Amino acid sequence: MIVILKQNTEKARIETLIKKFENMGLSCHYSSGAHTTILGIIGDTTRVDIDLVRADEIVEDVKRVSEPYKAVNRKFHPDDTIVRIPVSKGKEVCIGGGFFGVIAGPCSVECVEQIISMAKEVYKSGATLLRGGAFKPRTSPYSFQGLQAQGLELLLTAKQETGLPIVSEIMDLSHLELFRDVDVIQVGARNMQNFTMLKALGQCGKPILLKRGLANTIEEFLMSAEYIMAGGNSQIILCERGIRTFETFTRNTLDISAVPVLNHLSHLPVVVDPSHAAGIPWLIQPLSKASVAAGADGLMIEVHNKPSTALSDGAQSITPAQFNSTMDVIKSQVLFEGKKL
Amino acid sequence: MIVILKQNTEKARIETLIKKFENMGLSCHYSSGAHTTILGIIGDTTRVDIDLVRADEIVEDVKRVSEPYKAVNRKFHPDDTIVRIPVSKGKEVCIGGGFFGVIAGPCSVECVEQIISMAKEVYKSGATLLRGGAFKPRTSPYSFQGLQAQGLELLLTAKQETGLPIVSEIMDLSHLELFRDVDVIQVGARNMQNFTMLKALGQCGKPILLKRGLANTIEEFLMSAEYIMAGGNSQIILCERGIRTFETFTRNTLDISAVPVLNHLSHLPVVVDPSHAAGIPWLIQPLSKASVAAGADGLMIEVHNKPSTALSDGAQSITPAQFNSTMDVIKSQVLFEGKKL
């Protein structure tokens, strides 16, 4: 951490600041010149609150040199984390460390026939996890809000039928008890910085699928994962799902660079959700391929048997037939990349 | 709402779609040409889920003509809403409809001496409400997270001392009971689309200060207010606090146009938070002035007696002396604009 001091600061005040850092177990190097005076802070600065340092009257600016996250940092944990999801029949589904996962299913769970038929379809095509929304974050209060608790029960029925572990989004901590049999709890983009929820999930003992907020930087994304890991839970799957930019042709802009960057900075597995990133069915296949090529550990794809009658986000879903042919392409590409699916 | 149909669609399928709209009490006008076929949907389309229409296989695109919100829409409620906050001594503080409010105080409540002295200072300078964070959303799990329940108690003590009604942020619905004596409940930018919370606040019977999410459009902002109003609570103050853009000199980019735009589209009062928008103390005065000139109904300003020892966001706070001189400028400008402070 580098602290740039204001010109003509009294020696005594600088010494007070230096002592403050030394009391935190850090050491300071002082450089002074005609135009600038700099303090180089050496040591583990993860716990230094950069805003507080910046607020000191004698401080002009502060710049971090090392990352503000530690638990999720690859520097301190070089090996890939493999997220392991136990499957009812004694097996497990893995994501990360060479294992590629495909999470597929409808945006919303709508009825028992729909979710069971979808589960069978995506299983047949090679999906390894079943997704389905029970609690739905909708921009309008007048839109369908999900089947809620009943939706989770229908997902569990579909799991029994197919053996596919299930992924579903939690929207409020008060529902946590309802998720006790859900295999992977999804934190949606809008809750990426719901810190109270992240802390609780750090102690829930279940794998978490953490989606990147649509205007959050990669560093903020990793800081949110740090919240969960700081609570003791390292079974975290990071999910890039597009960021908000000025471009309007696609619903969001898939930040494909985030995939290799997250692989570089962190040991956690990274999956991509091309359905939400693009919002356009015909983009799902090329963006899935691009994600595999960029080093993703998995994909999350919305599939609906009748997109035109879906109760939410039908416009971005593909049909089971389209999913099947996309999976053919994905499988051969995953093989080409030397990963297991 | 305008529905653009795909070329060469069968007549029968178009008729099915038209019937669907007619069953919702809407009427359809059909226009067909060499290159495009269009359905104009006439009536109250607020409850039509645009994504579902778009998902229909015969639909090329859908465009809204009227706004998707109704309760917060000025078209259906032309008069300004005045948010009225009862003050302990039989008076009330008003925001909106010609009443200008100033919410001031520290980012975080730190101790009883701090919050009482700050409350007295900002009261003396002319603030009409006291702000103070008890539950703090912090990017890092290693940063100070607020005094929580104790912070709210200290705020209430400061209210007793000064008579200033208090504003504090709620971070999780499970804390709602703790806010029973808080005068205005703040929904932070990160929770603007926490729909479960918005629904609950629609039924809490208290004024809500709703902050715009840092990557949310004005329309999404109003849809979140619509969630609260749909629940029966129309005492909502909208707060513009800067959006995330490519510019890095300021922490966020204050969207000053949002002030007159919100005034135009909605009857709800609009306040501006220049502290979070800019993140730089010397910008607070010019941005406050710009906000008044653009038509804001109030301001929300962070003040700290010793910004350099603040436990959060000190870098963006101004001192009581700076706040006092800013208030002198603001007061004369509010007068110039013909509003009451």
Next chain:
Amino acid sequence: MIVILKQNTEKARIETLIKKFENMGLSCHYSSGAHTTILGIIGDTTRVDIDLVRADEIVEDVKRVSEPYKAVNRKFHPDDTIVRIPVSKGKEVCIGGGFFGVIAGPCSVECVEQIISMAKEVYKSGATLLRGGAFKPRTSPYSFQGLQAQGLELLLTAKQETGLPIVSEIMDLSHLELFRDVDVIQVGARNMQNFTMLKALGQCGKPILLKRGLANTIEEFLMSAEYIMAGGNSQIILCERGIRTFETFTRNTLDISAVPVLNHLSHLPVVVDPSHAAGIPWLIQPLSKASVAAGADGLMIEVHNKPSTALSDGAQSITPAQFNSTMDVIKSQVLFEGKKL
């Protein structure tokens, strides 16, 4: 400038780098710790190419401490620059240093009657300069491209009729000769980083109105002004005209903070163009007021007698009557701010 070195770098290579800086007349302070090694570079680093330093294999990262611009920097030129535009009748129009300027007129020059009548109208209402586009940058090759050379002649005629100095946009350097009688040459947002043009304008001896590019940072904006000043021309008016963000209600997002920030960082005058920033006529008055309150030295407003028949950008123009009433408001506010108009 702070250079963060990679871990475990050989001493000899660090010394080579230090010598490189010393040969540029700079001094280096070396700080080494367990996790980080830092070089603090002290002196005038304006001419150091930060990308070249970053490219050195032993360098992890580089951070600037002082601004990369010098001529336009208020630190080295504390007094406001006043741009003085000589008027035919022996007077001059000033912008900056307490002088407020209003540039008004149609987006495009269309015919002699139009430009003369518009010039008379805006003069009557209090505008101090006449704007009019002769060369028009249009997104579509099929849209009206401006009257070109003839448009400039018509502007000169209007200047003769009213005495108003004229401002018009140059689109290509090859047209420079045609601008010999234009009082202020405008560089449009799309040409803000047309460096060949900026260099030539640095030597043209005329005031330049430099518009901020729609995705350029404040620092890049000042670097472009630095190009012009480095060529010897300090008669530069900076123009904030909105930046591109995710918000779609307004055409662009007016970055109101840029006004006080530019005033802080540079001595050059700053004007605001609310017409292009918003793209909506009813936003021009509130945004003009906000600009004056934020410290702007002037405004640039599109006025058209029949916006519905304008050959370009009619949708964002106001009528002479609307301009007249906006000017009444602006004049009293400029007075309130203690400036001269």
Next chain:
Amino acid sequence: MIVILKQNTEKARIETLIKKFENMGLSCHYSSGAHTTILGIIGDTTRVDIDLVRADEIVEDVKRVSEPYKAVNRKFHPDDTIVRIPVSKGKEVCIGGGFFGVIAGPCSVECVEQIISMAKEVYKSGATLLRGGAFKPRTSPYSFQGLQAQGLELLLTAKQETGLPIVSEIMDLSHLELFRDVDVIQVGARNMQNFTMLKALGQCGKPILLKRGLANTIEEFLMSAEYIMAGGNSQIILCERGIRTFETFTRNTLDISAVPVLNHLSHLPVVVDPSHAAGIPWLIQPLSKASVAAGADGLMIEVHNKPSTALSDGAQSITPAQFNSTMDVIKSQVLFEGKKL
């Protein structure tokens, strides 16, 4: 095109507007309801200036249904355009329609030894075109501005030595004559909307590499290509090179979705420049792979033998050895995709 009319508009004024459209050879469908009145404009609306329609006082809003570009539109030209660059020895290099091209070389041409050695290196590794900057757009007037005319001569020498056709950027139209022997003229991101230049290049008879502006939408990008094609030149290569967003880890955000979207909307070939998109050498390989997988027709990569002594953008260049191993990966992936390199 759909025109939404204001409520309570006089019949006569609507008829005038309808007549205006009919005079342009378009037909109008009129739909009127309780809340909205709509005109559906049917026919070739490419030449309708949407801003002019929006400026009509009786118009509330206008929405385009069909694309505003025609020449570059795949709807009217379904087959892929193949850009063919003649090579001195009677052969040609192709990009598009199944032919994959790799453009490689240093950011700036620095001296004859450098450019010849780089040309030989990239040729050996499989590049099909040589890039090298002679005129360099630099943010700072104090940075190296390129060898200019001499740089182009050195590129031609390198072409003679290796047979590689050359690509170089034009910064001002006045230099066009100097580019007579350059094989592909590059229009940089900052000049994407330099319409005077685009028009001239539409008549220059040479292939153009058009880079997307860093804040330009895909539609604006295609409109700029339309400018060139409208002038008669259809030998255009579109280049996605990253857009500006809030994310700061990478220099820009590679918009990978733009590749399949451009392939869908236009018949022109699309290449990706991962060097400028990321600004980080270790991202070049994963982003190149992602580009191939997403359907790109080529890549543009910066290579420098000693990035740390490069006169520009060294930080984002890879070494010839890194390029060689990246090319091994790219070649097998291009083969996997069924394209020719």
